[in-house]
Amino acid sequence: MNQAAITILQQALGEKLSQNAAVCDHHSHDMSRQPPHLPDAVVFAETEDDVVRTVALCHQHGLPVVPFGAGSSMEGHTIPIRGGISLNMTRMNRILAVHPQDFDAVVEAGVTRKQLNEHLRDMGLMFPVDPGADASLGGMASTRASGTTAVRYGTMRENVIALRVVTPSGQIITTGRRVKKSSTGYDLTKIFVGAEGTLGVITQVTVRLQPVPDVIASAICSFATMRGAVETVVETLQSGIPVARIEFLDEVAVDAANAHANLGLKRQPTLFLEFHGSARWVEEQSETVRSLAAENGGADFDWATRTEDRARLWKARHETIYSNQSLRPGCKTYTTDVCVPVSRLPEAILAARADLDASFITGKIIGHVGDGNFHVGYLIKPEIPAELAEAERLAERLYQRTMDMEGTFSGEHGVGISKLKYLRREHGEAVELMKALKSAFDPKGIMNPGKLGHEG
């Protein structure tokens, strides 16, 4: 049935549409542990007009459309679980405008964050949102992504100023103007940020930029206890210091970072910190945090001020997720993503650790703790049913405890597929409004069907 529609699409798009087996396979999965599913075809959009033609024809024929960026989703967002078209946006990777005086840039949705920062390098500007993966900005917007710098610069929620979107019926709209604030109507930008490709296809993103600080100083501090590390985070935030990054790694995560990047860190709960500002201001911030750390059993700061040392440090932090082989050959990380009010952070992390200590599987805890956001990664061999079941049991405990602490079941990875079942537990009757929104914007249900806008 779909094939007739695809033939029509192929006539319209020519070689931009592929049904090659390897291409379809590449678009059948992402970085999550969700089972793959093949699309019927892949469209490589090169222009907004390609997107319009694809979506309009899919709308006409009732064919699913699943936008695909870098494929770095952690929750199955881009898996076309009902087939249809995987709409690859990576060829739409032009940087359309940079406005240095306004601190914004307008880019096509396929531009990645590293590509943008490379482009900005000589302009004294940076795009700060850093989820680790070199994700596309369209994908980051759709996931409401964040990462290590959100504590200072916010998430995609705060950093997307406006979008161009192709609606499910194939119309091009803009969701806002290139201004710092506006009170002219419902906030369509914020509706599409975090919508996970279920309401339309983002084709352009206008993002906020930041001046590159005069001084960037990174430090590592190890602690005698996990509580000491986490209390230092809470007290740092309470003192109003605009720390640029404050990341927590437990002992197992330190092992992973050491093994992966040969960092030689002490096997203790550890904070990775970064300060941005003028020389004097960075000195003042770091002195305050150092004394807070010392009061909580922290060792002296180990500084990395050279660019290459800082790069190595943050690379190690980001790649802890890939560094499992050294911890347990053949294992994979079953990743979670929770966020609690900062005051509940010590209790939340200690409880997660206690669950791990009481289990026959092990795991690591890392977190963007300045936001109350952390990830417990269970190190399992998923082909062993008992291990997978245990990870799922622990994750269920973690998510329920998080929600009981006024927390959220995703700080930054999004809902995707398997966490749809938590939507009603967290949002209650508000889920009905989400469904109403989905039906209003996408009445034929062609945009990334079976994901957000539904329940699991």
Next chain:
Amino acid sequence: MNQAAITILQQALGEKLSQNAAVCDHHSHDMSRQPPHLPDAVVFAETEDDVVRTVALCHQHGLPVVPFGAGSSMEGHTIPIRGGISLNMTRMNRILAVHPQDFDAVVEAGVTRKQLNEHLRDMGLMFPVDPGADASLGGMASTRASGTTAVRYGTMRENVIALRVVTPSGQIITTGRRVKKSSTGYDLTKIFVGAEGTLGVITQVTVRLQPVPDVIASAICSFATMRGAVETVVETLQSGIPVARIEFLDEVAVDAANAHANLGLKRQPTLFLEFHGSARWVEEQSETVRSLAAENGGADFDWATRTEDRARLWKARHETIYSNQSLRPGCKTYTTDVCVPVSRLPEAILAARADLDASFITGKIIGHVGDGNFHVGYLIKPEIPAELAEAERLAERLYQRTMDMEGTFSGEHGVGISKLKYLRREHGEAVELMKALKSAFDPKGIMNPGKLGHEG
């Protein structure tokens, strides 16, 4: 017809419902120049249950519901133009919780910003959003309000963490958790922020708080030229200084401030500035801005560091809107509200001034220029048709020019009634999505009908 439904409501709510003429008259207008319209009755909600019962019965009987807070709207938001119930929220003014460790507070929608700050005074915390009027937090959320401090702390868009809302069918929902970030579904919080009471009734607001800075220093700086003042703003922002307030007043606005508060300022384009931070950090920020100002023809800073001097200064700034009598006895201010990309600010303000200089009416320009937001206030006697027509002609030019500069026709006052006609000019086809959202959330159209969700 409505009276039958109101009788049923009265049976449910007793003395909380009033049809007293003076009460209805008070709810027929706001601070805008929109013509008044009487509600059929006013309900003074004391509890969320009162709101639920009111909305549910109105839903059943098709009666309009118009939420009413402090009545400080500048654009007619709270005028019940189709009659029905004016739902007064001011008795729901309990501060439910303050979480100092998490920097948030949970309040009922009728709590005003001054009431909240009074409550926080001894806790070292503040709620920074400052639109001038002592508005209710429910109203500020609904208008996506901001004001003098948005350049540093953001608008209500950034400062509302979560809401409780009674939906148009009378259901209670919560739009999010008390966390710094979340990626779990469509951003319902941001849908209700700025919805102008057209999608439901906000009953509780969870807002972000800030630590009171160690040092708050205010300064006044006058400039030889308007361009010099505005260029100083642009350069200050470009240098990345987190100025807490940076407000522009033209000569006529300085006259108004002088007349109203006896400030004795020089009759020149003037910036009011404020710096927040540690003593060292404030010194560093203000030194940088002072040297930028000097290069642009600015005089030396006139400092106000004592609390009472600062209070007098900002009161004068806020009350320029009321200080027309001294400028021209019997006149009123026809206020506008535009926002452009900061790079376009000099051009935008100079063009607005040129329009005034070429007209037979006069006016003043004040602005939250750190956001690119400014207000041209035409000083007219609206009962003189030629003056009103001239103000409308100039406002139309101002709004169109703003949109031509990638700007927005409201930075902070909202759409209300008379600016509905600009929605399509700014948002184009996206207006159709706004209508779809309104229909999906309020299919019977009872919430503040004739406002947002419609076109003018």
